[in-house]
Amino acid sequence: MxxxxxxxxxxxxxxxxxxxxxxxxxxxxxxxxxxxxxxxxxxxxxxxxxxxxxxxxxxxxxxxxxxxxxxxxxxxPLKGRRIHSANGMEQIFQPYGDDEQAIFxxxxxxxxxxxxxxxxxxxxxxxxxxxxxxxxxxxxxxxxxxxxxxxxxxxxxxxxxxxxxxxxxxxxxxxxxxxxxxxxxQFESFGYKEVTIPVATAASLEPDAMHAWPRGEVSLFAFPNPDRTFTATLLAPFKGPNGFTNICTAEDVERVFAQRFPDVAAGQLCAELLANPVNSLxxxxxxxxxxxxxxxxxxxxxxxxxxxxxxxxxxxxxxxxxxxxxxxxxxxxxxxxxxxxxxxxxxxxxxxxxxxxxxFDELTKQVASAHFHLKKQLERTIHRLYPERFVPPYELIAFTHVPYAEVQRRIEQLDNIAEELVRRIGPQGMQDENTVEHHIQTYITELTGDACEA
Ligand SMILES: Cc1cc2nc3c(=O)[nH]c(=O)nc-3n(C[C@H](O)[C@H](O)[C@H](O)COP(=O)(O)OP(=O)(O)OC[C@H]3O[C@@H](n4cnc5c(N)ncnc54)[C@H](O)[C@@H]3O)c2cc1C
Structure with a gap:
């Protein structure tokens, strides 16, 4: 040496x-x-x-x-995300990977x-x-x-x-x-505030996951803490009708939560939310x-x-x-x-x-679009049919050491395939699982060879 x-x-x-x-x-x-x-x-x-x-x-x-x-x-350990529905009544658990995999x-x-x-x-x-x-x-x-x-x-x-x-x-x-x-x-036009969700409010939140209320421009995410509280991050534009400049009174907070996060009691978070600074991204x-x-x-x-x-x-x-x-x-x-x-x-x-x-773009702009959800649904089915060849994007990022540029290439490839399949199948065809699987298998067979090797 x-x-x-x-x-x-x-x-x-x-x-x-x-x-x-x-x-x-x-x-x-x-x-x-x-x-x-x-x-x-x-x-x-x-x-x-x-x-x-x-x-x-x-x-x-x-x-x-x-x-x-x-x-x-x-x-x-966090094994996935729990997505809270807009009406506050349902939660969907999306695992990050298989049963054994977790981020921390x-x-x-x-x-x-x-x-x-x-x-x-x-x-x-x-x-x-x-x-x-x-x-x-x-x-x-x-x-x-x-x-x-x-x-x-x-x-x-x-x-x-x-x-x-x-x-x-x-x-x-x-x-x-x-x-x-x-x-x-580059400063984003969005910022974030962090607040603690106290134990009483957090009791209904499973601690094995990151909780997400993805509502486009104004979204909420929460991570569990060892003391059973959660730390929530409220994402919003700095300015504009949905911006932090319009979330500055207790009534504003109540209104935003009632509209977008009805299953989270805003009252408990209000004081902290109003007092905390908006951080930049x-x-x-x-x-x-x-x-x-x-x-x-x-x-x-x-x-x-x-x-x-x-x-x-x-x-x-x-x-x-x-x-x-x-x-x-x-x-x-x-x-x-x-x-x-x-x-x-x-x-x-x-x-x-x-x-x-x-x-970030998906979260703030596309998450509400039906087209986006069809593509995500297709990506999941493609992975189920070809688990080795098409690994879901987040799994590649979080649980592998595949170089990021290669991950990006694979994500783009999967995205292009899903885009073409949405065009071929259309929203109606997506209702029938057999039709979807048939189209996927046909298209993947068409793509056989190098272009499709993951
Ligand atoms: C909201 C949010 C959530 C995030 N979540 C995640 C996540 O879940 N997972 C993840 O991997 N990453 C996450 N990140 C990113 C992560 O925080 C950063 O990538 C990480 O902190 C970078 O570490 P760093 O040591 O390079 O820089 P910093 O953590 O910024 O540390 C820089 C250090 O340098 C010191 N310093 C600055 N200037 C000087 C100077 N002139 N002289 C001497 N010392 C100086 C500072 O005081 C500081 O201690 C998140 C970021 C944000 C904003």
Missing amino acids: KRPQHIAIVGAGLVGCMLATLLARRGHMVSVFEKREESATLTNSTGRSTHLAISARGWRAIEAIDAGPEVLRSAL AIHRNVLNRILARICASTAGVTMHFSHQCMHVDASGGVLELTNSLTGEGLTVQADYIFAADGAFSKVRERATGSTRIRSAV VTVRCTPWTIDGRLALLGDAAHAMVPFLGQGMNAGFEDCMAITEMLDQHDEDFRAVLSRYEQLRKPHCDAVTTMSANT
Whole structure:
């Protein structure tokens, strides 16, 4: 192995802590700089979502740092979604995968605390809280930081720098070298508010699932907590007739819930809903991800996405695993790794960012359309008839390690097949299962050969 390198990581969020632990365990000296105070890093101070779903891609990294048992103790398995009907009378359970498969919901702070503690106790890691990175000279490997407690400036020299400082990355914005990073930060016209559904109201909600009230522009989602409460996320446009600007009194809240979520007692949530801030949703696309073979972006700093597939952190953990696997292949040569990193990861992160945006679009625009439901119904039947060849999109994303770009290709293929079948069968034909199966089998036979190989 080459000599241990001095690695500087900006950001002690989920991804920064994960990478620091993985690199220090390989024998490198890792300094982590986090702008928040130590206590704030370990409590809920980000104003971000309180819940995260961990799926297979994220688990792989969690297991690689032996955090699995501790994370499991604080996480709840979710086996599917429970969709609440518009009249509030029915619930449909949609399993995420087979009986054995689950994603895991965990409080963001709890996970960050576990990862930060493991990171801080790993030999070779030094954590510097209250240190905000202001500027990076990538070619020289130099970071300029400000200690927010004393106001003093600090200059640090490192062999390699990783920026895990989130969607609004200062490193991405300020880093200089032989090139600058060009980025597009897209703010959605939708935002979200989080509220706690108390135990009394939550009693009718099964804790084995994510609950969803998908009502287009104004939708509600709820994740169970270990204390039997639920954390609900209300999604709505910032402005307009359905916007948060029109959900600002107790009467507004009662009206919106009575119209859209009649089985959720609004009274219990009202005060919190009115008091809590509206959070933004952003998508970040940027290039290059590396400068001068010494600086690399990862996690949300490189690829923040809307959260409707629950993959942002999972993709960030996949970045960490990709870096360590390349270090294996290149005998710890970071320069060789950084020269390949963007080429290896960006196409997949672009793909999952696009798939997340498409899911957002489905949720806010298409979920009410009959055409959309026919296609989803067809996709389920195609999977039942050809379980190996056509795996449902969410299963591929959440329970496999199939690269995201390949997942995207397969999803598009299935979508095209469903689109053509809707055209062939028509809404009337969809009533009869035999007709549907006959059309599917005929069409798939027509498509035999490469075009249809999943
Ligand atoms: C509503 C919502 C729900 C989500 N649900 C899921 C989910 O279910 N599953 C999933 O996989 N993902 C989910 N995500 C995405 C997930 O939250 C992010 O992908 C993840 O937090 C990215 O981690 P990160 O470490 O890259 O960035 P962050 O978590 O943003 O951490 C960045 C860290 O850098 C620090 N920092 C920032 N600037 C500086 C600076 N200049 N100097 C020093 N430190 C700095 C910050 O204080 C912070 O600690 C969700 C996101 C949202 C908004």
